[in-house]
Amino acid sequence: MNKILYPSQLEYLKSMQAEPDEIIVELEEFAAKNNVPILSKDSAKFLEILITLMQPKRVLELGTAIAYSSIRIARCLGKKGIVHTIEKSEDNIRAAKENIAKASLQNKIILFEGNAFDIMPKLDKKYDFIFLDADKSDYKRLFDYSMILLKKDGIIFVDNLLWKGYTASSKVPSEYRLSTKIIREFNKIFISQKNLKTTILPVGDGIGLGIKL
Numbered sequence: 001m002n003k004i005l006y007p008s009q010l011e012y013l014k015s016m017q018a019e020p021d022e023i024i025v026e027l028e029e030f031a032a033k034n035n036v037p038i039l040s041k042d043s044a045k046f047l048e049i050l051i052t053l054m055q056p057k058r059v060l061e062l063g064t065a066i067a068y069s070s071i072r073i074a075r076c077l078g079k080k081g082i083v084h085t086i087e088k089s090e091d092n093i094r095a096a097k098e099n100i101a102k103a104s105l106q107n108k109i110i111l112f113e114g115n116a117f118d119i120m121p122k123l124d125k126k127y128d129f130i131f132l133d134a135d136k137s138d139y140k141r142l143f144d145y146s147m148i149l150l151k152k153d154g155i156i157f158v159d160n161l162l163w164k165g166y167t168a169s170s171k172v173p174s175e176y177r178l179s180t181k182i183i184r185e186f187n188k189i190f191i192s193q194k195n196l197k198t199t200i201l202p203v204g205d206g207i208g209l210g211i212k213l
């Protein structure tokens with residue numbers, strides 16, 4: 001069997017994707033400098049392609065951080081499309097607000113401030129697309145809420161299911177053991193959902209993709 005996923009191939013593919021957008025480059029640099037975890041570039045591109053293809057009217061994002069992915073999603077939406085995004089960290093909320101304003105997307109991105117556990121039960125309208133990207137220890141509960149809020153034929157997109165490679169590795173550093181165990185358990189639950197058609201793709205840090213049946 002040919003092995004195509006060597007680091008050199010991944011580097012080659014990355015080098016082909018120069019980012020022409022100034023705000024996006026600025027946010028990537030800010031995130032790298034300040035250790036803010038954001039979607040990898042290849043996952044972000046994949047997310048943009050899905051959003052462009054599907055043209056969801058209502059997107060829910062769990063975990064805004066500095067609004068990097070919110071901005072990338074919002075720019076691919078049609079006229080009537082909107083992103084609702086939830087963030088609990090005050091520092092990130094401040095940065096996200098500034099970045100949303102800088103990108104002139106205040107009319108496309110609605111930022112809910114607080115813990116998704118408190119906010120999600122208050123959301124009454126369903127969503128066409130849900131992006132789960134919060135604390136890994138919160139994934140299972142946020143996923144359960146997401147299933148209630150996702151429309152039939154809607155898509156759920158979950159980041160970090162390969163967790164830097166540790167979910168598929170027998171050698172896990174001690175500081176990642178608990179989070180790896182949590183994601184491994186989540187992956188089993190995700191992949192065996194009866195009401196979702198799912199897959200986990202080796203894109204970026206591992207993307208879980210599911211369509212609600």
Ligand SMILES: C[S@@+](CC[C@H](N)C(=O)[O-])C[C@H]1O[C@@H](n2cnc3c(N)ncnc32)[C@H](O)[C@@H]1O
Binds near residue numbers: 038087089116
């Ligand atoms: C990985 S970052 C999100 C990155 C962002 N989606 C992007 O790609 O640009 C995760 C964010 O989720 C927030 N978060 C984690 N758990 C949360 C929860 N239960 N409710 C609200 N925000 C949460 C964290 O504060 C952090 O800013």
